[in-house]
Amino acid sequence: MQSQLLQSIHPRPFLKWAGGKGQLIQQYIPHFPKYFSTYYEPFLGGGAIFFYLQPVQSFLMDINPELVNVFCCVRDEVEWLIELLKQHRDRHCSEYYYSMRSQIGVSNVERAARLIYLNKTCFNGLYRENSKGQFNVPVGRYKNPAICDPELLRAASRALQNARIEVQPFEAVLDYAKNSKDFVYFDPPYHPISATSKFTSYNRYTFSSEDQIRLRDTFAVLANRGVQVMLSNSDCPFIRDLYRGFTIHTIQAARSINSNAKKRGKITELLITC
Known part of the structure; x- marks a missing residue:
């Protein structure tokens, strides 16, 4: 009975991560594709969407080598990791x-x-x-x-057993996702919504307006191929204008990472699909 109980634990993120999507999944569910063969996530972060979907085939990417290493070790060396x-x-x-x-x-x-x-x-x-x-x-x-x-x-290790995990820039997904059997979810560093909102990266590499444009172009190429694509970003005029022509959904979210507790609270974000 005990072993059956442990096996039933649903995998979920094992890291805290800025912009994690665990609290937003219920709003995302209506927009997930009903059918797909391979899941791609070029901005891995905490992996909340991956753990919710538990796809049979997946390719998880991030530019942060330390983050990618953690996911690989959870997949391949979980017992040693637990001991450490x-x-x-x-x-x-x-x-x-x-x-x-x-x-x-x-x-x-x-x-x-x-x-x-x-x-x-x-x-x-x-x-x-x-x-x-x-x-x-x-x-x-x-x-x-x-x-x-x-x-x-x-539980996370079991979910990751068939996942390919690599250090890759987001554009690398263009080499793999080709048609409607593929589903790509982008969760990039959000574009600042004000002059004082500057959190656009979690490592030494910034994510500029030019990078947002490159990401939009990547999104458009995938959409033109018939790939099922979904993207999260901040609710601001720049992003709304950038994705004009695609379907834009407004998501109710909460700002949880801020040094000033009074500035944490409800905000809106965008979920973009094609």
Whole structure:
């Protein structure tokens, strides 16, 4: 009975990630394709949509090599990863956090465990790198952070077994998605909705207006091929104008990552389909 219960755990994101879609899935469900053979996600992030859909075939991509490494290790080395996370859990304190933040593990699994540990214990679950690619978020104030959740990681590992996971720029999807049997979901860094809203990347690489235009062009090429495409972005005139001619849905969301708690609250986002 116990083993059956553990096997029934539904996979879900094992990382906190800026812009995660877990709270929006119910609004997305009416817009998901009813049928597709291969799922592509060029901005992987926390992978909430992937874990919800659990596609038989998938190609997951991201430009962040540390993020891709974590997903590969969860897929391929989950038991070793769990053991390392237990060690981090048992040693966690502010001094240990900063010690781990200042170093990078030698092996892929050590790097993966380090990232998950920092993600679960850093301020507000925010992933941020400086210009040198170094993680630079301060420690968070948590009484009992969920550093190691073995069954969540094992459920994610099972879901990822048939997934291809690579470091790739978003345009690489053009080499693979060819027709209506393919479904591509883009969740890029959102375009700023105001002059003071500058969070357009979670690593050393920014995502500019020119990148948004390149992404729109990629979206259009896929749509012209008959590929089923869906994209999330901020609700602002620039994005609405950029995707004029496609179907634009307004999604009710919540801003959860902001240093000023008073600026967190309900906002609208866009979901674009073709």
